[in-house]
Amino acid sequence: MTTSQEDLLPATRRALLHRIAVAQTEGRAPSLVAAVVRGGRAVWHGARTSVDGHGPDETVQYRIGSITKTFTAVLVMRLRDEGLLDLGDPLEKHLPDTGAGEATIAELLAHTAGLAAESPAPWWERTPGSLRPELNDVLGERPLLHPVGRRHHYSNPGYTVLGALVEKLRGAPWEEVLRSEILGPLALHRTSAQPQSPHAGGWAVHPWADALLPEPLEDLGLMAPAGQLWSTTGDLARFAAFLAAGDDRVLSAESVREMRTPVAPAEAADVLDGVSYGLGMQLQRRDGRLLVGHSGSLPGFLANLVISVEDDVAAVVLANCTSGPLVGVVGADLVRIVAEAEPRIPEPWRPLREVAPAVLELAGQWYWGTHAYGLRVTADGLLALGPLTGNGRRARFRSNGDGTWTGLEGYYAGELLRPVQRPDGTVSHLDLGSFVFTRQPYDTEAPVPGGVDPDGWRGIG
Template sequence: MTTTPVDELLPATRRALLHRIATAQTEGRAPSLVAAVVRGGETVWHGSRTSVDGHGPDENVQYRIGSITKTFTAVLVLRLRDEGLLDLGDALEKHLPGTGAGEATIAELLAHTGGLAAESPGPWWERTPGSLRPELADVLGEQPHRHPVGRRFHYSNPGYTLLGALVEELRSASWEEVLRSEVLEPLGLHRTSGQPQAPHAGGWAVHPWADVMLPEPAEDLGRMAPAGQLWSTSGDLARFAVFLAQGDDRVLSAESVREMRTPAAPAEPEEVAAGAAYGLGLQIQHRDGRTLVGHGGSLPGFLAGLMISVEDDLAAVVLANCTSGPPVSTVAGDLVRIVAEAEPRIPEPWRPSSDVDRDVLQLAGPWYWGTHAFALRLTADGDVTLGPLAGNGRRSRFRSGADGTWTGLDGYYAGEPLRAVEGPDGSVSHLDLGSFVFTRQPYGEDAPVPGGVDPEGWRGIK
């Protein structure tokens, strides 16, 4: 009896993946389409339809990736933050004065809540030379804002131009030079570049009512480059997806990329209905019972989609060389779903911890916030989690600090302090979580429950 290695997809799964991209290419009428699936940090499947320069596009053929470029720019900004050169709450004016849009914070620009216009004024910037917009003032225009700063999500390409200019100001080098030295080279993304490098696909417009095509211009976007300039390959974007899921201390820590994947913008009603949100340079979708993070991209002649399911340890990339046609981000999500459902992730084997803090161990188990039952659990990496024993509710992970307290890392209690409070006899009386008191029994009599506990205790009705 033979078995299939865990890093190799089953034949039926591979056929289902091929069928999905074949259907997308045919129904979307794309001149070519290429896709990749990542699992366990490695590319486990690659597929393509039709040809580029006479042969099927492989993982090294470049396509233009449009707004996926924004995710790369966001990584550069988070690096500046992690080095202490800025705070995401800083107003842009603090570091890049005189733009006319400096009231917005860096976080708001990353999350598209800076109130800026969606596009640059003047001629259609994606199909005209960047030399028409040599200065930031040309990108922003006389009235850069469309909404009050910080009030609503409004996708803004000029906002990412400002972030690229911020990188250049603080690094004293061009955006592309900084990107290459700080992200592309460390991650081994040698086929990602600002200008096309052979072999690369040509961009095409496909007539909506006839099977004929028109070549699209490939313009250098100039100042708008940080919003959409890059060319890349399915192979490079697969490696980039691994980084966005796991982090890489040479570029950004796992904690910082997790922050990028966390919703940071209030969604519009139609986006809420569709299960969509936006983080820091990453789009977030809830589909088929799973959370997908990544980004889509388009420029005249090209479509690109990158989607990651961290929980499933899967990612997919789909690239096509047409102005409109296949819904590539949806297809990427479908590729993730196909593998996740056909070949669910095999969990890591459980192993006991090598060591445990006995003082923390005594805190494990049930706690009560009023009458709500919670459980505190120790994790293998030394953190603790606190969440409802059953059902939905406030659930967060906490990391210990040098002062013996913990700080919330996610969920409702992100950033909030958790501490174990001792009673007069030295034993733990209760947990204090941002002033909320958690006791070992519902409304524990010996704990300082705000409002007090009735001295007659619990009773029935006579």
């Protein structure tokens, strides 16, 4: 992939290079590579030091660890979108006799299934997958450590189970399904389950000496859906663009948006950091912006993919060391540098091509009790509801084609907005999930729940 460096200003490019240079030097990483994505494509690539004597570029593979989980989650969401499963299905419906059958597919995706964090000893990341030939070897005698659905507890075996689910419903190995359904359509030709030259070697850096020790590169076997993949900054840049906007060849924009939506509560220790988890994606609020993506690590490697959808900026950071640079912090900083130095230029305002009179009649000021709201008809054909002053519930609504509208986000997500007409056909009020919105505060001509005092508004002497 050829990356156009001219898409960012020279000062921005230098700031990005400085950030990864500091990370590589202070983190003592044998090599560190990074990429920035904007407008759906990579606009910057940077690298520090060398792999096999050559400066790594966007084609050199690194192991990406748990970023693999997001790929597996996409495969599961495809099964859902095809109607082969429901996210509310218990695992037992599709994979019987695991010992974790009461957990739902959604709970496995969000790490709320109650499963253990790791498979039984020995440490699966540094031992051959052949030591765990069966699913029961991964889950152990006691798969559930917590009540199902009660708490977020990150689980690597949970994604092994999801990989087995993909294999069962597709009738093919996880890796084969991955290639045909994600890697091929998105042209991720340098992403693979086994390393392909050129690739970085994994190293441990001595904590008290500038010395290196090679880490073993194990085939993880059944644990592959949780962390097996190798990839490049070039491929992960394309994957980040997909996770931000969707691609109907793989997964719709609506479904990837669902993956980016918080599902699991944060652990108590993470509450102050604003950390949560969606369906195969991590979410964090940092520097005032919402970041989504996933981190990854295996002995010898660190990886991070992070996206700010609102800023239309994503970053990928890869290093070949077991510990050292905080790649999640570096990725967030790369996003911040671009978002602040070169903020997103908004799309030009354009008027509606046409607007139905019945829809235009809904626009304007409405009152929920005494709370003043504005309802706008936007150029994308949606209704946008929000308070006229201060904070309050905001939402956009999509037409159902029958005069009603469905909420897309926030408190009113999934709720029905129904304009109620008078006998003469004009709109009397809006019914929003049983809330009555009127043109005047407590309009006496509308059926306000509880009624309106017949003496009306008054002063107090």
